[in-house]
Each structure stands twice: as C-alpha cells, then as structure tokens.
Amino acid sequence: MLLVCDHCDTVQTPSGRAPTVSQHCARCDHELYVPKPARLDHMLALALTGIVAFVISNTYPVVTLSAHGRERSATLLLAVSAAADQGAIAVAVITLVATFVLPLTELLLYTWVLLALREHHVPRGFRSAMHTLRAIRHWSMVEVFLLAVIVAAVKLGDLATVTPGIGVFALFVLTCCVGFLRRFDLRDLWTLFSRETGARAL
Numbered sequence: 577m578l579l580v581c582d583h584c585d586t587v588q589t590p591s592g593r594a595p596t597v598s599q600h601c602a603r604c605d606h607e608l609y610v611p612k613p614a615r616l617d618h619m620l621a622l623a624l625t626g627i628v629a630f631v632i633s634n635t636y637p638v639v640t641l642s643a644h645g646r647e648r649s650a651t652l653l654l655a656v657s658a659a660a661d662q663g664a665i666a667v668a669v670i671t672l673v674a675t676f677v678l679p680l681t682e683l684l685l686y687t688w689v690l691l692a693l694r695e696h697h698v699p700r701g702f703r704s705a706m707h708t709l710r711a712i713r714h715w716s717m718v719e720v721f722l723l724a725v726i727v728a729a730v731k732l733g734d735l736a737t738v739t740p741g742i743g744v745f746a747l748f749v750l751t752c753c754v755g756f757l758r759r760f761d762l763r764d765l766w767t768l769f770s771r772e773t774g775a776r777a778l
C-alpha cells in the first residue's frame with residue numbers, strides 16, 4: 577500500500593505501525609490519510625439523534641421572555657420571521673440558511689449515505705451527496721446560533737425574565753451531534769464506497 581501526502585504530493589510507504597495510528601509525511605510532516613474502517617453505526621446514531629434534536633429545536637421554544645406580566649416564546653423560525661418583518665431581510669435569510677436549511681441538509685445527506693453503506697448498497701447520488709456534504713460542513717452554523725441565543729439571553733436578563741425552553745437544550749444536543757459528526761473523516765466513506773463499487777474513488 578502506498579500513501580500520498582495531500583499537502584506536498586509525496587508518495588511514500590507507510591511505517592510499520594498499526595494502520596489506525598496516524599502517520600506523518602516524511603517530507604513535510606503533514607498528517608497522512610491512512611484508509612481505515614468507517615464507523616458507520618456511530619455516525620448513523622449521531623445523524624439520527626441530530627435529526628430528532630433538529631425537529632425538537634424547531635418545534636419547541638428556544639427561550640421564553642417575561643416582562644410586565646407579558647410572556648413571549650420564540651422558536652428559530654419565529655425569530656427569522658420577526659427579523660424579516662423588521663426589514664432585516666439579509667439577517668433573516670442568512671440565519672434561515674445557516675441554522676435551518678444547511679444543518680437539515682447535512683443530517684439528511686449523512687443519513688442517506690450511511691443507511692445505504694451500512695446495508696452494503698451503493699448510495700444513489702453518492703458523489704454529489706459527498707461533494708455537497710464537504711461544501712456545506714463549513715457553512716452550517718448551529719453552534720453560532722446557540723451562542724447568539726445565550727448571549728442575547730444574558731443581555732436581556734436585566735430587562736426581562738429569560739427562561740430557556742426545551743428548544744435550547746435540543747439545540748445544544750444538535751450542536752454536539754453535528755460537531756462530533758464532523759470529526760469523522762469523509763474519506764473513510766469514500767474508501768468504503770470504492771470498495772462497494774469495486775472501483776477506485778476520486
């Protein structure tokens with residue numbers, strides 16, 4: 577087996593260490609990708625938990641504000657709609673795309689690909705799904721929204737009573753699931769795909 581450094585393109589033979597141990601390029605010390613078994617069950621569990629958390633975080637209020645005897649609850653989509661009503665169309669669109677459309681697309685694509693690979697099927701549209709996943713991993717920003725909610729809740733603390741809703745806990749779970757999913761190397765799925773199709777990936 578030969579390994580290619582994706583930083584300096586040097587081709588080298590792996591050291592005698594176990595294939596799961598990370599190895600570094602002899603020329604530039606960049607970490608080399610060593611094909612390893614994809615942890616499909618772990619990834620699928622995270623993707624499915626993420627979808628459940630996504631549904632809950634968009635169904636139940638993220639925060640409830642109480643002031644002068646009045647109470648107001650807000651979900652993510654209500655917040656987006658309120659921003660649009662106040663003329664902040666750009667903010668509304670960016671929030672909607674980065675915290676709703678992209679995370680949902682990411683979780684559904686993971687589920688689609690993982691379910692098929694787990695059953696030893698070749699997922700339809702695998703290449704497009706993987707290219708889309710790689711691209712949107714950088715633009716889906718649930719964690720930023722969670723941070724914004726916490727900051728806003730602290731800032732509003734003097735003006736109103738802020739009660740975290742079920743939605744914010746679901747948002748936290750969603751952030752963890754998406755974060756852990758991104759720690760898995762997508763190249764492991766390509767390796768499995770190429771094994772299933774019997775063809776060389778890329």
Ligand SMILES: [Zn+2]
Nearest residue numbers: 581584601604
């Ligand atoms: Zn290198």
